[in-house]
Amino acid sequence: MREDGGYSFNRWNIFSILISFLAIAVFYIIPPPSGLSHEGWLMIGILVMAIILWITTPIPIAVTGLLIMVMQPLLGVEAAEDVFHSFGNQAVFFLVGVFILAGAIEKHGLHRRMALKFLSMFEKSPRMFTFGIMVSSASLSFIMPAHGVAALLLPIVASILIAMKAIPKQSNFGKVSILAVAYGSSIGSLGTPIGGARNALTIGILANEGIRISFFEWMKYSMPVVFIAIPAVWIILQMVFPIEIENISEAKKEIEEQVGKMGGISRDEIIVSAILLLTVLLWIFFSSPKYMGLAVISLIGSILLFFTGSISWEDVEKRVPWGIILLYGGAITLGVGMSDTGAGAWIADMMLNVAGNNVYMVILSLIMFTVLLTNVMSNVGAVATLLPIGLGVAAGFSGISPLLSSMVVALSGGLAFMFVISTPGNAIAYSSGYFSTRDLMKGGSIVNLSCIAIIFAIAIIYWRGILGI
Amino acid sequence: MVNMFEKILLPISSEFYPRNAMERCVFLAEKFGSSIKILYIIEEKTLEKAEKVSEVYRTQYEKEETDNSMEQKYLSAADRIIFEDAKKFFDGKDIPFDGKVVKGEFSDVIKDEIERRQYDLILMGFEKGCLLHYRILENSDVPIWIESTAEGRKIILAVCSNLAPNQKVPGISIELSRKLGWELHILYVVDTQDSVEVDEMGHRSGRKSEEELISAGKNFLEEMMKKGIKGSMKKGILERETVKAAKEIGAGLVVVGREHKKTGIVGLSFKTVKKKLVERCNYSILFVN
Numbered sequence: 001m002r003e004d005g006g007y008s009f010n011r012w013n014i015f016s017i018l019i020s021f022l023a024i025a026v027f028y029i030i031p032p033p034s035g036l037s038h039e040g041w042l043m044i045g046i047l048v049m050a051i052i053l054w055i056t057t058p059i060p061i062a063v064t065g066l067l068i069m070v071m072q073p074l075l076g077v078e079a080a081e082d083v084f085h086s087f088g089n090q091a092v093f094f095l096v097g098v099f100i101l102a103g104a105i106e107k108h109g110l111h112r113r114m115a116l117k118f119l120s121m122f123e124k125s126p127r128m129f130t131f132g133i134m135v136s137s138a139s140l141s142f143i144m145p146a147h148g149v150a151a152l153l154l155p156i157v158a159s160i161l162i163a164m165k166a167i168p169k170q171s172n173f174g175k176v177s178i179l180a181v182a183y184g185s186s187i188g189s190l191g192t193p194i195g196g197a198r199n200a201l202t203i204g205i206l207a208n209e210g211i212r213i214s215f216f217e218w219m220k221y222s223m224p225v226v227f228i229a230i231p232a233v234w235i236i237l238q239m240v241f242p243i244e245i246e247n248i249s250e251a252k253k254e255i256e257e258q259v260g261k262m263g264g265i266s267r268d269e270i271i272v273s274a275i276l277l278l279t280v281l282l283w284i285f286f287s288s289p290k291y292m293g294l295a296v297i298s299l300i301g302s303i304l305l306f307f308t309g310s311i312s313w314e315d316v317e318k319r320v321p322w323g324i325i326l327l328y329g330g331a332i333t334l335g336v337g338m339s340d341t342g343a344g345a346w347i348a349d350m351m352l353n354v355a356g357n358n359v360y361m362v363i364l365s366l367i368m369f370t371v372l373l374t375n376v377m378s379n380v381g382a383v384a385t386l387l388p389i390g391l392g393v394a395a396g397f398s399g400i401s402p403l404l405s406s407m408v409v410a411l412s413g414g415l416a417f418m419f420v421i422s423t424p425g426n427a428i429a430y431s432s433g434y435f436s437t438r439d440l441m442k443g444g445s446i447v448n449l450s451c452i453a454i455i456f457a458i459a460i461i462y463w464r465g466i467l468g469i
Numbered sequence: 470m471v472n473m474f475e476k477i478l479l480p481i482s483s484e485f486y487p488r489n490a491m492e493r494c495v496f497l498a499e500k501f502g503s504s505i506k507i508l509y510i511i512e513e514k515t516l517e518k519a520e521k522v523s524e525v526y527r528t529q530y531e532k533e534e535t536d537n538s539m540e541q542k543y544l545s546a547a548d549r550i551i552f553e554d555a556k557k558f559f560d561g562k563d564i565p566f567d568g569k570v571v572k573g574e575f576s577d578v579i580k581d582e583i584e585r586r587q588y589d590l591i592l593m594g595f596e597k598g599c600l601l602h603y604r605i606l607e608n609s610d611v612p613i614w615i616e617s618t619a620e621g622r623k624i625i626l627a628v629c630s631n632l633a634p635n636q637k638v639p640g641i642s643i644e645l646s647r648k649l650g651w652e653l654h655i656l657y658v659v660d661t662q663d664s665v666e667v668d669e670m671g672h673r674s675g676r677k678s679e680e681e682l683i684s685a686g687k688n689f690l691e692e693m694m695k696k697g698i699k700g701s702m703k704k705g706i707l708e709r710e711t712v713k714a715a716k717e718i719g720a721g722l723v724v725v726g727r728e729h730k731k732t733g734i735v736g737l738s739f740k741t742v743k744k745k746l747v748e749r750c751n752y753s754i755l756f757v758n
Contacts, residue, residue: 060525158539431539433546
């Protein structure tokens with residue numbers, strides 16, 4: 001990246017762009033295999049192009065989203081009208097509302113107060129304290145995007161570590177504490193549709209298939225994963241990086257000092273809390289299609305923030321990342337295009353030929369593919385790539401419903417634990433200097449394997465067995 | 470060569486705090502009466518990495534907010550961990566020191582400091598990889614000491630060869646041995662991969678026979694013997710023989726000079742000797758060019 005923030009066109013970047021367009025050209029020239037239309041074949045070409053660009057990032061990932069939208073009408077895969085029609089999905093506006101709400105929480109420091117309150121409940125021992133960090137990160141990720149939680153908690157936890165004189169990269173307590181921020185926020189982001197844009201994307205693509213799920217239904221499916229994964233990952237971190245310190249008194253002192261600096265709760269914090277509570281309650285009880293839907297509630301919450309003067313348009317400009325909306329738009333049109341042209345079903349068919357007729361193998365393959373992809377590219381991109389394939393699997397396999405395959409992909413898409421580039425939360429946590437890329441790989445690979453097992457077990461026992469989805 | 474290391478620079482990256490390097494600094498400062506400057510470098514590339522990955526997810530305002538707060542944390546870490554530790558280490562021993570915090574990239578900052586020529590020694594830690602670009606090790610006029618975490622015996626291994634002018638290494642090693650009270654052993658390697666001789670000015674001769682190179686080595690070791698320094702000769706690949714000898718004698722410090730080795734099919738200079746030494750040698754190394 002250049003100093004002014006622009007992308008520099010070094011040889012590697014030019015090579016990536018050329019390869020991505022070459023992929024499209026190859027798909028354009030080579031005739032489609034039997035059973036797949038020319039449009040479907042080209043759509044797979046666009047998918048390959050997007051994967052190359054999302055992994056190598058020679059251009060911002062949001063611009064790849066725009067490119068996906070542009071390429072479809074250019075190659076005659078979908079009419080421009082149809083491409084942009086899917087961009088108008090209500091999940092886009094749900095996301096806009098979520099970012100405005102998160103902006104208000106951040107502006108008034110409500111998240112900071114909540115984080116400190118959570119942390120102060122776990123001051124009994126260093127081990128419990130790291131568990132507290134995981135619980136705090138996960139809980140905050142239920143009500144705001146995971147990367148925002150990582151950005152909030154990192155300075156708080158880092159200042160506690162400094163007060164405790166934990167040496168960066170050498171202290172296991174430091175490693176576990178900071179990894180708990182990254183992993184806790186990632187796992188927490190699975191819990192509600194708010195945690196990550198990939199959740200909204202899944203809801204949007206499912207809506208296109210005529211399957212509408214409410215906020216509460218999402219929680220019903222995802223919360224068991226969160227409740228099992230949080231303690232499991234915490235135990236793994238304790239085993240991989242045994243904590244060397246015994247005394248937590250400095251942490252207590254630091255938290256007390258930070259709470260003291262915050263002072264009493266302000267009027268704005270009370271208003272934002274009330275609006276947030278109202279919005280969450282409306283989401284839980286009235287977000288099903290027969291009532292208001294997710295987006296309307298999200299926008300009601302946002303508008304109330306303006307009515308009460310808790311947020312200004314300037315704040316929105318400062319805190320709403322419009323790039324993610326573009327990325328989301330590209331991702332959803334990719335998903336819809338893959339479904340409409342039959343490309344997703346064709347790839348799913350290929351996958352089923354390999355995995356055979358074993359429902360367990362098919363589900364496990366879907367989870368593993370998604371985890372692999374989400375670790376090396378944007379998790380929205382990974383979910384957008386694999387959702388249509390998951391839906392294709394459901395169409396071609398009687399034992400798996402579209403909802404089941406989508407939840408498998410959506411939740412697995414949040415399991416990016418191994419690399420710094422896997423997710424913004426990992427990158428933000430890495431900037432603390434408390435763990436190395438090797439530590440992340442070491443801890444992340446074990447955490448990834450255990451989370452794959454958790455999602456697999458939940459999918460088979462809870463979703464398929466108990467809920468019957 | 471009075472007060473060889475009058476001013477020592479101890480650069481510490483925000484990515485890695487080598488406490489053993491701080492301890493070695495105290496040891497050297499006591500022996501040489503040195504003053505110490507601690508340079509804490511906030512690694513910009515770490516912050517940039519985080520920014521790049523989260524660019525679409527977070528606004529510029531939010532990224533700046535996080536950057537600023539992380540910078541504050543780094544400053545606080547420098548004050549409360551590094552400089553507080555330094556006070557404990559240096560104040561008790563009456564060693565003059567001061568500290569400075571800069572933002573940048575480790576190698577760039579060191580390169581600037583080398584160009585300013587304000588220090589007699591740069592002492593740094595080593596963690597899995599060297600934080601410094603190897604090209605700087607090749608070109609620095611200021612001696613660079615890379616302190617390893619491995620414990621060696623009180624032996625200095627001074628490495629000379631047919632590929633180096635062998636001017637500075639013996640002198641500095643003798644002085645170090647005298648001041649530190651460590652045993653000195655000179656190793657002369659006849660490099661069989663690059664059979665030339667390098668003169669005092671650093672010029673390479675034409676190809677020489679093995680006998681000629683061995684004879685030159687013997688002459689060099691005899692000169693050293695006259696000064697009361699024991700030495701040995703090895704035939705083989707410079708970097709490999711150095712690592713092997715350091716391991717055999719359990720050297721606490723390996724002193725290496727500027728070598729002019731050229732390898733490769735077409736005789737291109739790959740300059741990999743120092744890189745290989747840093748990566749393969751478990752002991753502390755002092756590079757004197």
